[in-house]
Amino acid sequence: MKPIKLIVGLANPGAQYEKTRHNAGAWFVEKLAERHNQSLQENLKLLGYTAKITLANYPVRLLIPTTFMNLSGNAVKAMTNFYHFLAEEILVVHDELDFLPGVAKFKFGGGNGGHNGLKDIQKKLDNNANFHRLRIGIGHPGERNKVMDFVLSPPPLSEKKRIDDVIDKSLCCTELIFKENMATAIQNLH
Structure with a gap:
């Protein structure tokens, strides 16, 4: 496995979206930078907010489009073009409807599950490009026609606490990727 050189936290821009479930990826990257x-x-x-950190002596770029x-x-492509990153050197952190x-959970490659951010990244990087993902559960509203309003609304406090707790655990496990390997990180997170 090639080392991860870019960690992207997916989100919508603007104050009206910052507390919504769709911004779980950005919450992760913000906490990682702060840490x-x-x-x-x-x-x-x-096309984003960026920073550079070091994880176990590996330089890693952070991006929130x-x-x-x-x-x-567009933002992921701009970063990969500028820094010459390969798709397999990217970890995309995003909200996941299929998890509570x-x-x-970490994942490598695969389908986009209807996630518009992932769809666009796949399209811009080359549909055959595989990248790493960290999927952060936000739950599902139960009906397909309620998904858009659901992801664009803030979670209740009890759910937000569970999301924050799993983000904290995911931060530790992401660092394990660099200190040890992806298999150890997966074992500790899943």
């Missing part, structure tokens, strides 16, 4: 005493700075050329979710691939709050 390493870095602040994310807006970079207009790279400032594009809307369904255009996330409090559950998170």
Whole structure:
């Protein structure tokens, strides 16, 4: 496995979205930056908020796109072009409807599950490109026609606490990828 060089937290830009379930990926990246005493700075050329941290002596770039979710691939493509990252060197962190709050799992490759941010990244990187993912459970509203309102609304406090707790656990497990390997990280998170 190639080392991960870019960690992307998917989100929608703007204050009206920052507390919504769809921004779980950004919550993860913000906490990761904070944990390493870095602040994310807006970079207009790279279409997002970026920072650089070091995980077990590996330099890692962080990105929260400032594009809307369904255009996330533009920011990821800008970063990969600028830094010459390969798709398999990217970890995309995103909200996952199929997991309850409090559950998170790593995955490599596979389908996008209808997630518009993932769809756009796959399209912009090349549909055959595989990248790593960290899927953070937000639950499901139960009906397909309620999904958009659900992901664009804040979770109740009890769910937000479970999401925050699994993000904290995921941060530790992400660091294990660099200190040990992905298999150890998966074993500890799942």
